[in-house]
Amino acid sequence: xxxxxxxxxxxxxxxxxxxxxxxxxxxxxxxxxxxxxxxxxxxxxxxxxxxxxxxxxxxxxxxxxxxxxxxxxxxxxxxxxxxxxxxxxxxxxxxxxxxxxxxxxxxxxxxxxxxxxxxxxxxxxxxxxxxxxxxxxxxxxxxxxxxxxxxxxxxxxxxxxxxxxxxxxxxxxxxx
Ligand code: OFO
Numbered sequence: 001x002x003x004x005x006x007x008x009x010x011x012x013x014x015x016x017x018x019x020x021x022x023x024x025x026x027x028x029x030x031x032x033x034x035x036x037x038x039x040x041x042x043x044x045x046x047x048x049x050x051x052x053x054x055x056x057x058x059x060x061x062x063x064x065x066x067x068x069x070x071x072x073x074x075x076x077x078x079x080x081x082x083x084x085x086x087x088x089x090x091x092x093x094x095x096x097x098x099x100x101x102x103x104x105x106x107x108x109x110x111x112x113x114x115x116x117x118x119x120x121x122x123x124x125x126x127x128x129x130x131x132x133x134x135x136x137x138x139x140x141x142x143x144x145x146x147x148x149x150x151x152x153x154x155x156x157x158x159x160x161x162x163x164x165x166x167x168x169x170x171x172x173x174x175x176x
Contacts, residue, residue, distance in 0.1 A: 006116055007066040009107050010057055015071055016100050017054035021047045023076040023093060027086055030079060036151070038159035039083065045162050046090075053123070060119055083151065087141045091134040098127040133161075 002010070028043030058068040080086040101123045108117040137158070144150035 002061065002064045002066040002116065003111055003113065006108065006111055006113050007061060009104050010061050010066070010116070011069045011071075013100060013104055014054055014057050014061070014068055015073065016097060017050050017057060018070075019073050019076070020093065020097060021050035021054065022073055024050060024090070026076040026078045027080075027090065030086065031083075036083070036155045038155035038157070038162070042158045042162045053126070056122075060116075064115070082146070083154075084141050084145065087134070087138045091131075091138045094127065094131045094134045098131055101127055137161075 024043050024047035028040045028047060031037075031043055032040035058070075061068040077089070080089070101120065105117060105120050105124065108114070108120060140154060140157075144154055
């Protein structure tokens with residue numbers, strides 16, 4: 001059974017994950033209309049993943065005697081000055097989400113809720129991966145800058161990251 005404090009904190013994270021999904025969906029749309037299909041596919045995949053993160057929390061809350069709240073979301077930015085700026089925002093957002101997960105983990109310790117603490121370890125590991133990936137991509141795009149040829153190759157490269165990630169997700173055992 002969840003305490004009210006934990007239920008509220010988990011519901012806050014539901015909103016954070018839902019907003020992450022919307023942010024990446026908006027980025028996918030912008031990349032798509034700018035003609036970078038590889039980047040768009042990568043962002044669509046990121047958006048789907050964030051929705052899964054949200055659903056995993058929703059189900060956990062409901063199964064543990066709480067009630068998951070589906071709330072209004074903050075509208076994401078829909079245009080960017082450059083791909084560099086967009087990937088910087090993606091990176092910064094992942095750092096923000098990691099902080100939010102850490103706060104949540106901290107509350108579970110304060111409340112002595114070890115079941116929720118255990119459940120959240122999956123998110124801690126996921127954030128390490130996502131931050132590392134965002135950093136790798138950001139470093140690459142910072143090297144490329146505004147170079148059109150570089151951006152073309154980057155678009156092809158990132159397509160491989162997306163294909164590899166979805167292939168390993170389909171062969172890997174279920175993450176939960
Ligand atoms: Fe939900 O994993 Fe990124 O933000």
